[in-house]
Amino acid sequence: MIMNxxxxxxxxxxxxxxxxxxDAGDFHDGTPDMVAKACEAAEDAFWTYGASSAENRAAFLNAIADEIENRAExxxxxxxxxxxxPAARLEGERGRTTGQLRLFASHILKDDYPETRHDPALPDRAPLPRPDLTLIHxxxxxxAIFGASNFPLAFSVAGGDTAAALAAGCPVVVKAHPAHPGTCAIIAEAILAAITSTGQPAGTFSMIHGSGAEVGSALVQHPLIQAVGFTGSHKVGRILFxxxxxxxxxxxxxxxxxxVNPIFVLPNALANRGETIAEGWAASLTLGAGQFCTxxxxxxxxxxxxxxAFVASAKAALEQIAPQTMLTQGIAQACRAGVAATSDVPGVQTHLSPQSQQRDGVASLLETDLQTWIANPILAEExxxxxxxxxxxxxxTDMVAAAHALQGQLTVTLQMDEGDAALAKQLLPIAERKAGRVLANGFPTGVEVADAMVHGGPYPASSNFxxxxxxxxxxxxxxxxxCYQNMQHLL
Structure with a gap:
């Protein structure tokens, strides 16, 4: 095993x-001085990499994917x-990571990328002529990219944010996540190998460890950094924002x-397939120990x-799900604290309360009425x-009121059958304003990497709707x- x-x-x-x-060993903490050197190298690289062809950047993205696969084991x-x-989850996530690198590589090679607009000159237009105008992205x-705790590959060092920035022509400085620095290091080695094999400037990519807040703070405040990509908690995200x-x-x-990605179970769907929906919800809720942003x-x-009957079915399904190891002991402790805080709200009934230890994640289930849920914002927090x-x-009317009371979400799901169309039509325009993705008769865990996917939503689900x-x-x-005016001869 090669791991720096x-x-x-x-x-x-x-x-x-x-x-x-x-758990993989000891790692060297970065410093603000390292951040400065990485940012300066990225700026130097930008003048070459940012002006490079789509073919060059696509080859680089594909080479990163190849180097990641070379280090699969x-x-x-x-x-x-x-x-x-588990190994199967990481293998699937690795495939998603390389898949999105290759998707972006193919996307920037399309004839219509990047989107351009051209208004030809109209020299004879009255009362005033129009100049030649060309818009290019x-x-x-x-x-700057921050790796996520819950997706050590797909939302981390070579994840979607990094792949998107490199596809656009932007050098990247990654703040590695301290929960999995060894995994970050192997991926960084893969990217460095791709830089060497495709001849990119050395400053096109850097990765810095940071067990505290110092490195991250220095990174987002460095004057050469032009944007930040982040996946993580609202608390840390708001500080960086x-x-x-x-x-x-x-x-x-x-x-x-x-x-919290709410699901609305409409009356006819509940009557026709309530038990099936309850079982599907239990599986989605506990997928990956519940550590998915969706x-x-x-x-x-x-x-x-x-x-x-639905509540009983959900409880029975959740009771059958064995404890799962959470990403870190700190995340497990925070989960238990969140369960305790919501369970203590007056008007909340506890059906399942986890008796977990250390890093175990055990399903919990609470029940309340709409009035209690609306009156206690803590119940709507992730x-x-x-x-x-x-x-x-x-x-x-209660369903509609619940939808209006929601904060911004990544997803909203409607479980609906024939006969629920009228209520669904009332909920849909509200859901569109509340979420980046609206689903019918499914579950939101599982985010397809595709051209039409939206993974974001109104604040606080994301910081940019x-x-x-x-x-x-x-x-x-x-x-x-x-916009380039009268510059067609230079483009």
């Missing part, structure tokens, strides 16, 4: 003065050791901050006997883990339009 324990700065592995421990071994994720410059906004020259912060943590179900709340509603961190549209975040 240092920081990768413009092609060089640089040690730090201090180290921090991981090491990635699975170290990733399992650090995160507790150009890369913005060096981008505020730092970006407080800079002398503010920069965009593209943060995916999580959500984890459906809140479910709205009508009252009455059918609703009672608990990162296998924690579900069923909210009982009365009339169709007009962006997505999954799918080819993600590249647009790191481009800006430039």
């Amino acid at each position: 324990d240092k920081n990768l700065i413009a092609g060089q592995w640089v040690p730090g003065d201090q180290t921090f421990a991981s 090491d990635i699975t071994e170290v990733g399992s050791l650090e995160t507790g994720l 150009k890369p913005i410059g060096p981008v 505020d730092l970006c906004a407080a800079r002398p020259v503010p920069i965009p912060f593209f943060g995916e901050l999580g959500a 984890n459906p943590g809140v479910l709205f179900v009508p009252g009455g006997a059918a609703g009672d 608990v990162f883990g296998p924690h579900g709340i069923i909210v009982r509603t009365g009339t169709d 007009g962006a997505t961190s999954v799918g080819a549209l993600a590249i647009r975040r790191f481009l800006r339009p430039v």
